[in-house]
Amino acid sequence: MPISATTVDDRNQIGYIDANTRAIFGRSYVAEPELLVKELATDEAIAAADTLRVAVPSTLSVDYNAHVIESILKYVAPELGWRRGRGHAALFDGF
Secondary structure (H helix, E strand, C coil), X not given: CCCEEEECCCCCEEEEEECCEEEEECCCCCCCHHHHHHHXXXXXXXXXXXXXXXXXXXXXXXXXXXXXHXXXXXXXXXXXXXXXXXXXXXXHCCC
């Protein structure tokens, strides 16, 4: 069963994974690194989270998506005090 979502407000969506499982999807952020740092720093849910999922559009090239991920790792994550999680060293090597 695909996830369905309905807008709750301008920040969050509630999705239903199945008839008994609800998920809350947070706001999307799309901006240059400097602006992302400012916006993410004010988001209470992100500040409280122990895990963050980053999605990149599949319609863009692999090189562009690698650039987006690299920018997050080099410029956004350090400014927000984020650090690599255990078990993800290979993904973050060099950053």
